[in-house]
Amino acid sequence: MVSCYLGIDVGTQGLTALLVESSSPSSASSSSSSLTVIAKGEGSYDFVPNLEDGCYEQEPNDWDNALIKALKKIQNDVVKTKTKVDIKSICVTGQMHGCVMIDKNGSSIGTARLWCDSRNQEEADELTKLFGERIPKRLTAARYLWSLKHEPEKVSKCVAITTPAGYITHRLTTPIVQVQASTGSKTTNNNWNQPILLGGRSLILGVGEASGMFPIDDDNSTTGCCEYKNDWIEIFDQYVRTKFSSSFPPSLKELLPRIRSAGDIRNNNPVIIDKSIFMKQTNGLLMDVCDLFLNNENGGEINTNNNILVAPAEGDQPTALAASLIGEPGMISCSFGTSVVANMVGGRKSKKSKGNSNTVDKFNAVNGLPISMVWLRNGTTYLNRMVDSYGGDFDTLLKQAIEAPTDCGGLLALPFLDDEPGLDVKRGGTALIVGFNSSNNNNGNVIKATLISVMFNLLLGTKQVEEANENEKDDEEEVETKKKKIVLTGGLTKTPQTGQILADIFDRPVRLLEAADEGGAWGAALLAKYYHDCSSSATSSSSSSSSSSSSSSPDPNDWLSFLKTIKAKEEQVFFPHSERVQTYREMLTKYKKLLNLQPQLDEVMNGPP
Known part of the structure; x- marks a missing residue:
């Protein structure tokens, strides 16, 4: 077996x-x-x-x-x-960041809004003003606030909010109450205890996923695990009561799932x-x-x-860190897909930023440690559009891009099909390629320039992460981030040579793991193993002791120790080449100037803001 x-x-x-x-x-x-x-x-x-x-x-x-x-x-x-x-x-x-509303019978209420839905910038701005810290518009709480305004009937039936992963976990572990059409009576299986969902408190999420719903209080030590910022929940509730009704809706605390860090087996x-x-x-x-x-x-x-x-459902970005076997402060995980994300783990004593950086968001790793996230909405979307425009053969065109000259023959691209909040690009519609002449108009140059534009945006964001981490380091904790390896995951890793381009742009080694293109599911399997190991350990400890060892959450260092026991099967490690590094630096200087022109391009294409 x-x-x-x-x-x-x-x-x-x-x-x-x-x-x-x-x-x-x-x-x-x-x-x-x-x-x-x-x-x-x-x-x-x-x-x-x-x-x-x-x-x-x-x-x-x-x-x-x-x-x-x-x-x-x-x-x-x-x-x-x-x-x-x-x-x-x-x-x-x-x-992460989706909003699935659930009724008292445990069923979803209508459709679910996703991380990429852009309707709630106004609500994010309201919460930023309320809390005094930047709240990204994709945060689930901002989506819920939008629903309060625009979907009151849906909200009136809601007893719990969760995410897509949280919903599937709920479906795997909770029978849904069925209503018979003929009688209207509810039917459940008597073999189950409490089959009806009793609000968000009966749901459980991993701490990384939960931090994408509402900000986490990393300093909370009264319960043995991370909790939401309760003072912010009170501010949110008061704002909602004042804006809508004193009796509607229930407190956000009643709607949000409980939080568990990796390996915390309480209420498994x-x-x-x-x-x-x-x-x-x-x-x-x-x-x-x-x-x-x-x-x-x-x-x-x-x-x-x-x-x-x-195990509790966990967010795709914290799971990508797990899949990359990244747990130590300063290491970066890069995921290239529909969106592009870079995550850097902070130290245990790192403080949450008090600034309002448009690029860097603060969430949590699976063991509760803070992570700084650079998120780009415009990931491979523009690349895919250009591939379609140039014949649609992704593998062939990407191979031509890899073989193209480092400087793309002088071409530069902006990838903004959609807005890019992290770079203060408020509207889409300004994706373009400039620099064409009679000798550089070929497939390889075009596709490479498109790909490089996303990597440049990612580089600009991660530099802000490193600067923020340098400013926030605890005196007792030195976190060296320079020249640490990047671990690359996501769909783009199906063409491993793209790792070389990233290494040259970032001027640091890039590592690909064997399961890089399946990072999310593989990372989830890794979390499942850790959860089982912790459960087995707790069972053994409780059988040999009069008191249960599972009454508190695991130490964050337990997760780091576990990661060190997992043998990574690396496919390739790419090291930067000095000549190409210099070429990309020169291109980046030009790209920054082009990026500064984006607001003017936006006004030309979309009219006054």
Whole structure:
């Protein structure tokens, strides 16, 4: 029987599930283990159609269907190989900052608004003024404030708010109350305790995911784990009562999920694998998942135990750090996809910034340590548009871009199809390429200039992160960030040579891990393993002690120690080349001048702001 962990990534336009095998140390003297992917499943979905520009929503049921499709693929692979699999634990990660509202029956209320929905800048500005610190417009609380104004009927039914990953975790562990159309009566399975969702307090999120919903109080030490900023929640509630009604809605604290750091097993949720229970359960997702996890007569076998632990859902960016095996302060994880993100871990004593940097956002890693995030809305979107314009063969065009001269033949690009809050680009529509002449108008130069423009924006943002970290270091804690490696994840890593371009632009080594292009799901599987290890350790400790060892959250250093036991399978490490570094520095000087002209371009294309 192979011990495995299931990682699920609810991405922006598709879901990935990885079944990962945990191998034992290679020798008695070695303490390292490795995680190997043995099966993979995927499911796709799209945005709700016909919405206005800048509006991005999805149907939560589409995530359910994608999950079942992905798990069926994994089950088929297990059957074909006749592998006997014992799934110890599951963890779900996904797109942060979404807003899924849930009613008293545990069902989603309408569609979910996503991280890329741009409708609530006004609300973010209101919260920034209220709290005295910058609140990014993608924060879930800002989306909820928008809904209070524009979707009052939806909000009136809401008893809990969560994220896409939090919702899927909720669906895996909570039977939904079904209302029979004929009688209107509610039906649930009597084998379950408290099947009806009793508000946000019955939901649990990982601390990284929770910090994307509402700011975290890192200094809270009264409960043994991170908590939301309660004073800010009180300010939010008072503002809402004054603006809307004294009796509506409930306190934000009642709506938000509870927080757990990685490995904190308090209130852990098992998926119960008992066919007799699930055959009575009228809800589709739980029954389908149960069917997939039961013994298969064709030789493949998944999980003969009675339950599978389900770790708290965690955000895609904290999970990307986990997948990169990054936990030490100063290291940077770069993720290239629809959006582009760079995360740098801060020290345990680092202070949250009091400034109002437009580029750097502050969230939390899976163990509660602060992370500085540079987020770019305009990631590979413009690159994909240009690929479509030049024939649509992504692999061929990217290969031509890699082979193009370092300076792109003199071309420069701006990638702003959409607004870019971090760079104070307030409106989209100013994506362009300049510098064409008779000799440089070829596919490779165009695609490379497009790619480099995003990397330049990322470089400008990470420099602000490093400057902020230098200013915020504790006297007792020296965090050296210069020349640390960058770990690259995301879809762009399917063409590894892009790592060389990034290394030359940043003038520091870039490392790619074996599972870089599946970083989210692989990182979730890693979190699932850590959760199971902590649960096993707590069980052993409680059986040999009169008091339970699981009454407090793990020390953040426990997570760092765990990461050091995981053996990384690196594909490549790229080192900067001095000549190309110098060329990119010269290009960056020109790019900054072009970036300074963006407001004028915006006024030309879009009219006065």
